[in-house]
Amino acid sequence: MSSAEQNSTSSLLNKFEKLSWRPSIRDSGQFVPPARSGHRCVADNTNLYVFGGYNPDFEEAGGSENEDYPLFRELWRFHFATGTWQQVRTEGYMPTELASMSAVMHGNNLLVFGGTGIPFGENNGNDVHVCNVHYKRWNLLNCRGKKPNKIYGQAMIIVNGYLYVFGGTTGYLYSTDLHRLDLSTREWTHLKPNNTPSDLPEERLKLSNDICPGWRDFMDLIPSGQEVFICGGYNGEMILSDLWKINLQTFEWTKLPALMPEPAYFHCAAVTPAGCMYIHGGVINMSGNRRTSSLYKLWLVVPSLLEVTWEKLLKTFPHLAQLSTLQLLSLGLTHTLIQRLK
Numbered sequence: 001m002s003s004a005e006q007n008s009t010s011s012l013l014n015k016f017e018k019l020s021w022r023p024s025i026r027d028s029g030q031f032v033p034p035a036r037s038g039h040r041c042v043a044d045n046t047n048l049y050v051f052g053g054y055n056p057d058f059e060e061a062g063g064s065e066n067e068d069y070p071l072f073r074e075l076w077r078f079h080f081a082t083g084t085w086q087q088v089r090t091e092g093y094m095p096t097e098l099a100s101m102s103a104v105m106h107g108n109n110l111l112v113f114g115g116t117g118i119p120f121g122e123n124n125g126n127d128v129h130v131c132n133v134h135y136k137r138w139n140l141l142n143c144r145g146k147k148p149n150k151i152y153g154q155a156m157i158i159v160n161g162y163l164y165v166f167g168g169t170t171g172y173l174y175s176t177d178l179h180r181l182d183l184s185t186r187e188w189t190h191l192k193p194n195n196t197p198s199d200l201p202e203e204r205l206k207l208s209n210d211i212c213p214g215w216r217d218f219m220d221l222i223p224s225g226q227e228v229f230i231c232g233g234y235n236g237e238m239i240l241s242d243l244w245k246i247n248l249q250t251f252e253w254t255k256l257p258a259l260m261p262e263p264a265y266f267h268c269a270a271v272t273p274a275g276c277m278y279i280h281g282g283v284i285n286m287s288g289n290r291r292t293s294s295l296y297k298l299w300l301v302v303p304s305l306l307e308v309t310w311e312k313l314l315k316t317f318p319h320l321a322q323l324s325t326l327q328l329l330s331l332g333l334t335h336t337l338i339q340r341l342k
Contacts, residue, residue, distance in 0.1 A: 012299045012308070014243075014258040019083065019278075019295040032085045033076045035060050035291035036281045037266035038099035042110060046340045048078040048270060048278045048295075049088075049110055049133065052098035055291050071098040071118060075110075075131065078278070078295060081314055081341045082321050090131060092138030097125035102156035102165065106183070108134045111141075113165060116152040121171020124150035128163070128181065145188035148179045157223065158183070213244070213253055224271045224300050231279060232264045239263040239286065243298075262292055275301035310337065 039053030053072045055061040061069050073096065075088040095101065101115025110131040117123035126148050128141040148154075154168030154175075163181040167174070178191045222229045229245045241263035243256045260279065267282025279296045283289070303311075314320060320328070321341040328338045 016296045016298050035293040037283045037291050040103035041268040041270045042105040043270040043272045050076040054099045090136045094138050095129045100152040114151050126150040143186045222269045234265040274307050
């Protein structure tokens with residue numbers, strides 16, 4: 001890569017780009033999801049998926065048309081190539097615990113665990129629900145072993161075929177429990193540390209943090225390679241807009257120059273395999289208890305030349321997705337890139 005190309009790609013770092021606007025307008029002929037908080041989002045190379053959430057504003061939450069008010073029992077996707085939102089119409093049993101659940105992407109499957117319904121803290125879940133986003137169908141994962149407690153606000157990640165769940169709350173008690181689900185055998189195991197109680201981390205919600213510079217709640221933590229990023233949150237006095245990262249090898253914190261255009265907490269964030277972070281929703285005004293439906297993107301790493309070229313191609317030819325597969329192949333696009341258009 002030439003120095004000019006490096007400078008061009010490096011300039012994309014630490015710059016937020018707004019991708020969506022207010023939910024009352026139409027974007028490319030499709031509605032955008034209403035403003036919300038407490039939801040979860042995950043991303044692959046093609047889409048950002050947004051699930052669940054909460055908004056006490058009756059009109060913003062869909063009014064009488066939303067049978068689950070003030071929650072959102074729905075799945076949305078934002079298609080990167082076309083820049084459009086679409087509500088994913090699914091079959092099967094969708095979870096009813098729609099706030100502060102955990103969600104991860106595993107191949108074509110969206111895995112959702114825990115969460116809370118109304119009233120918060122009294123209607124919690126501890127099941128694993130799986131939505132195949134290709135076939136658009138939900139299934140309940142039948143598991144063996146002792147499940148975690150019915151909790152919300154926990155952290156969750158998949159490593160080498162195991163689903164790990166840490167922390168969370170029942171609404172009354174906070175936890176430092178660590179559970180592991182073997183996705184091949186579907187058996188839960190409670191992993192008990194050898195530490196003394198004084199050497200354990202304090203009980204916490206996934207969205208609480210006491211190891212970063214300063215104290216904050218309700219921000220989002222986003223793992224990416226050997227680094228973990230945090231953005232936004234609330235420190236007891238004000239809503240935050242800053243962006244930090246910690247290196248998991250050196251355990252050093254670095255404050256990044258980017259600032260969220262809308263300070264927010266109880267928002268959600270996800271990172272694509274290519275290293276682009278998307279931030280959606282959240283509470284942006286405390287006195288008015290107001291939420292947003294805005295969507296922003298930010299490159300956490302210097303994007304590859306492929307990603308830069310792909311984005312420029314899509315901006316130059318915005319109707320590329322309307323072409324047939326044969327037409328796209330004749331233009332020289334690979335099958336992998338064509339899949340990102342569908």
